[in-house]
Each structure stands twice: as C-alpha cells, then as structure tokens.
Amino acid sequence: MFSLQIIPLLRHHCLFWFIIFALSVLSWTLDFFIWHKAEALHYLGISFASDAAAMLVTGALLVWSQYKINQHNFAIWQLVLAALLVTCIYVPLENAFWLIPMKNEQFDLRFLLSNLDSNTLAFFVWTALYLAYILNQQRHFRLAESARLSQKIQQLELQALRHQLNPHFTFNALNSVCALIEAERFDDAELMSEQLASFLRYSLSSSPDSLVQLADELAAIEAYLALQKTRFGNKLKVDWKIDQNIRQHLIPALLLQPLVENAIKYAVATQQQGATITIAGQQHNGKLCLQVEDDGPGEHAVKQLEQSSGVGLTNIQNRLNQHFGTAASLVVQARQQGFLVCIQLPLQGVAGLVQL
Numbered sequence: 001m002f003s004l005q006i007i008p009l010l011r012h013h014c015l016f017w018f019i020i021f022a023l024s025v026l027s028w029t030l031d032f033f034i035w036h037k038a039e040a041l042h043y044l045g046i047s048f049a050s051d052a053a054a055m056l057v058t059g060a061l062l063v064w065s066q067y068k069i070n071q072h073n074f075a076i077w078q079l080v081l082a083a084l085l086v087t088c089i090y091v092p093l094e095n096a097f098w099l100i101p102m103k104n105e106q107f108d109l110r111f112l113l114s115n116l117d118s119n120t121l122a123f124f125v126w127t128a129l130y131l132a133y134i135l136n137q138q139r140h141f142r143l144a145e146s147a148r149l150s151q152k153i154q155q156l157e158l159q160a161l162r163h164q165l166n167p168h169f170t171f172n173a174l175n176s177v178c179a180l181i182e183a184e185r186f187d188d189a190e191l192m193s194e195q196l197a198s199f200l201r202y203s204l205s206s207s208p209d210s211l212v213q214l215a216d217e218l219a220a221i222e223a224y225l226a227l228q229k230t231r232f233g234n235k236l237k238v239d240w241k242i243d244q245n246i247r248q249h250l251i252p253a254l255l256l257q258p259l260v261e262n263a264i265k266y267a268v269a270t271q272q273q274g275a276t277i278t279i280a281g282q283q284h285n286g287k288l289c290l291q292v293e294d295d296g297p298g299e300h301a302v303k304q305l306e307q308s309s310g311v312g313l314t315n316i317q318n319r320l321n322q323h324f325g326t327a328a329s330l331v332v333q334a335r336q337q338g339f340l341v342c343i344q345l346p347l348q349g350v351a352g353l354v355q356l
Contacts (some may be wrong), residue, residue, distance in 0.1 A: 028331060059217035170200065176230045193229065199223040203254060211250040211323070211348065214281065214288075218242065219259055221279070228264055235274025236264065243282045250348045251288070252319050259316070259341050267296020267339065283347065290343045298334040313341070 173196045180189035203221040229236055260277060267275035280291040313332065320328040320343070328345040 014257070046100055053330065119325050170196070172231060173227045176227070191302040192227065199227065200253040203257070210253045212253045213247065214249050214251050214290075214345055215247040217251060217253070218247070218279075221257055224257060224260065225277075228268075232264070232268055232274060235271075236268050237274065238278040239276055241278060241280035241282075246281055246283050246288060246347075249288050251290070251345065255316060255319070256290060256292060258313075262313075263292060263294040263296070263339070267294035271296055284344075287344045288347050290345075291340060293338065293340040295338050298337060298339040316343070 097105045173192070177189050177192050177196070180186075180192060188261040199220055202216065202223075225236070225238055256279070260279070263275070263277045267277070275296040278291070278293040280289075280293070282289050313330070317330045320330060324345050328343070331342045331344075333342070
C-alpha cells in the first residue's frame with residue numbers, strides 16, 4: 001500500500017511547504033519593501049533562511065504524522081496534538097532568525113513577540129487542515145481499496161466455485177460416457193457428450209461479473225441435471241415451474257446452478273429414495289422471483305452447509321449485493337423435510353432495467 005501512496009503523499013507534502021514558504025516570503029517581502037526598502041534584500045535573505053531552517057526541523061515531525069496516518073494508527077486528538085507540536089516548533093524557529101541584530105537598526109523584540117500570536121494561530125490552523133486532509137484522503141483510499149479487494153475476492157470465490165464443481169463432476173460424467181460406449185449405446189453416449197460440452201462451456205466461459213439471460217442459465221442447468229440423471233437415475237426427480245414470460249430477463253451467471261448442486265448433494269445423494277428438486281420462477285411485485293427447493297432433510301442440510309468449505313450461498317449473496325445492492329435478497333428456509341432458497345432481484349432485460 002505504501003508504494004501506491006508514496007508519490008501522492010510527497011506531492012501533498014511539497015505543496016504544503018511550498019504554500020507556507022511562498023506566503024511567508026510574500027508577507028515579509030511586502031512588509032519590508034514598503035517599510036524598510038533599504039534593507040529589503042537583507043530581510044528577504046533572513047526570511048528565506050528562517051523558513052528553510054524551520055521547515056527542515058518540523059518536516060520530520062510532519063513525515064512521522066503522515067507515517068502514523070498511513071499505518072491506520074492516528075486518532076483525531078493525535079492529529080490536533082501533532083499540529084500543535086509542529087506549530088510550537090516551527091513558529092519560534094521561523095522567528096528566531098529575526099533576533100539577529102540588523103544593520104543600523106535596533107530590532108524591536110516586543111514587535112516580534114506581538115506577531116507570534118497571529119502567526120501561531122494561522123500556522124496551527126493550516127497544519128491541522130493539512131493533516132486532516134491527509135487523514136481523509138487515507139480513509140477514502142482504504143475504503144476504495146477495501147471495495148476493490150472485496151470485489152476481487154468475490155471473483156476468486158466464483159472462480160473457485162466453477163472449478164470446484166468441474167473435476168469430480170466431469171470425471172463421473174466421462175466415466176458414464178465410457179460406460180455407454182462400452183455398452184454400444186452410441187446415440188446415448190453422443191447425447192451425453194453434447195450435454196457435458198454444453199454445460200462446461202457455459203460454466204467456464206461465464207464471467208464473474210456478467211449478466212446472462214435466465215433462459216441460458218436454465219439451459220445449462222437442464223444439461224447439468226441430465227448428466228446427473230445418468231448417475232442417480234430415478235432418485236433424481238425435477239419439477240420445473242418457470243413462467244415463460246421471464247426467460248429473457250437477466251441474472252448473474254451461475255446464480256442458480258450452485259443451488260441445484262447443493263440440492264443434489266444434500267437431498268438426492270443422502271436419501272435412499274432420492275428427492276425432488278423444484279425449480280420455480282415468476283414475476284411478482286415488479287421483481288424476478290426464483291426458487292430452488294428440495295424435499296430432502298432440510299435441517300440436516302443446513303448443518304452440512306454451515307460446516308462445508310463451499311462458497312455457494314455466501315458467494316450468491318455477495319454477488320447479488322454487488323449487482324443490485326439492497327434491491328435484491330436471498331432467503332433460506334429449512335424445514336424438517338425440505339430446503340428452500342428464494343432469490344428476489346430487479347427485473348432486468350437485455351436493454352436494461354424494465355420499467356413497470
């Protein structure tokens with residue numbers, strides 16, 4: 001993180017001192033060109049020397065303050081204290097050079113001290129504002145970095161989910177294809193190969209951030225279920241309840257497939273009699289409502305899901321938040337016999353959000 005911020009911080013630091021130096025030189029130059037024209041260059045040289053010395057000493061303290069801000073270890077009271085310390089060091093140093101006797105002139109110490117109050121207040125306010133600006137910039141940077149990393153994690157989770165389902169599933173599917181070929185059921189083997197290719201093409205080509213038509217997601221799920229049917233036979237039963245009018249609406253890619261996979265894993269595979277998976281979709285109250293339900297051991301499935309290392313449900317919730325914010329929701333209902341996941345999201349067509 002330091003490498004990403006070092007250049008902006010140096011730029012801010014240089015700008016801070018440049019403004020201080022410029023204002024200081026301008027102030028003293030105007031004063032003494034007007035009131036002490038004969039000694040103008042002499043006073044200007046002292047102004048340069050005093051400001052340079054004060055900047056050199058107090059610059060280290062400002063760098064330390066910025067370092068603490070970068071380390072996320074800087075409270076408001078510390079900001080005020082740092083500004084006060086910088087001021088207490090800078091202002092006396094900046095004015096100390098003016099105690100040097102001037103040629104043919106008695107310098108008035110009381111005049112110098114009378115100017116300290118205004119100089120101190122002005123420098124304190126400027127330093128406090130500068131440190132507050134740096135603190136605010138760092139907070140914005142951390143929020144942006146956190147959002148970027150969160151999005152990256154979600155993308156990695158989806159990639160993990162995609163690759164997680166492929167190895168064992170692909171191995172079993174290929175074994176089934178080989179078995180069909182050995183049994184000389186060539187038409188069935190060809191059909192199964194096409195279904196496997198169709199599903200893998202969809203699951204591997206879908207971008208984590210992409211939106212796809214519901215019809216494409218359902219087609220991939222149909223291919224996936226057809227392949228699983230060769231493994232579970234009559235144990236796997238599917239009930240489709242999809243309103244045909246919603247098939248053109250857009251949803252995040254691979255939104256429903258992990259839910260179907262969970263239903264097979266925790267309902268179909270765990271019961272001798274298998275289970276029925278119901279996949280439903282309809283439009284309700286201006287939103288797209290999608291459901292995946294099974295009649296397996298619901299409460300037991302929840303415990304298994306909590307102990308599982310998979311990222312299915314969590315990933316789905318995160319992706320819904322990423323795409324739709326609070327406009328989308330995911331609700332899980334577990335019963336003694338049955339497990340239901342309900343997703344609601346805004347209606348979104350190919351041309352964008354559907355206005356109802």
